[in-house]
Amino acid sequence: MNELVLPNLIISVVIFGGQVGHAVLDGLLPGYLESWHPQTGALHEAFGDITVILGLLSQLDQCEAIIAHSKGDLHAKSFFSAIAEQFGEAVYGHRMGLRNADNDLRLDQVSEQVHDLSQVFTGVFYDIIADIFEVRQDSTKFDDAHVLWEVGQHMCDLFLASLLKGPQVNATFADIANQMIRLEKSKENQMLIRHQFTTRRILGPNAIEAAKKPSETINPSLWQSCHCALSTKEHLDMVKSAIQKKMLQQQGWLSRGRGNGK
Secondary structure: OOOOOOOOHHHOHHHHHHHHHHHHHHHHOHHHHHOOOHHHHHHHHHHHHHHHHHHHHOOHHHHHHHHHHHOOOOOOOOHHHEEOHHHHHHHHOOOOEOEEOOOOOOHHHOOOOHHHHHHHHHHHHHHHHHHHHHHHOOOOOOOHHHHHHHHHHHHHHHHHHHHHHOOOOOOOHHHHHHHHHHHOOOHHHHHHHHHHHHHOOOOOOOOOOOOOOOOOOOOHHHHOOOOOHHHOHHHHHHHHHHHHHHHHHHHOOOOOOOOOOO
16 A cells, blocks of 8 residues: 655755745735735745745755756756645645746636735746846856856845835735836846736736725635645734725725724
8 A cells, every 4th residue: 555655844945945934924024914915915925935946046055956957947847946846746746846936827827816826926936037047147157056046146135125115015916026127227137027027917018907906705715725824814804804994995984984994
């Protein structure tokens, strides 16, 4: 009989790193926990995945391993693009992990469930790293691993700054995308970033417009299976409260001092 043997999640850098990412974002942007917008929840999930990616790129020896394993092509199938590889293979039999960062998903190809939706932003972020690395890569002049490390450092700074400069609550993918473009100093990198967000229908003429207001009912399944504070009753209660307040504001009750949220 084939027995399922789960890996030791505590020693898994991928699983642990992702959970650290969630905790860090809770501290940096606590307003995300009371946001009703699905894309804000997806940003939270993507942040966990991106923390793993940037964590690997922060270590030169890991960059060397990535270059060796991928032969310098970040779009080649490798351990680098696999999120939670051990957990995914053990539980679901997916060799590339729970989610593959190197994907081509667009906003119109996923649901509003935050794990599903997060794949779009993680995919954009991964492609931007790959694009900038490809532009800067010149094995005759520079060490590929060191160039990859430098790209990782730059993207870490840019992403954190963009999140902190963006909305404190109900941030959308477009909000963060526009901040990344605005804060990026390189014109060439700006074009690469804009292209990737446009391709995924987050920006540009074919962009899928994010919701401007919450629906009257909240669907808890959007946050189902999250491995962070998004899946807790406390988060759902905060979201319900935020929706109620938003709807009272839309009705003009709060501005006239007629409502108290009860």
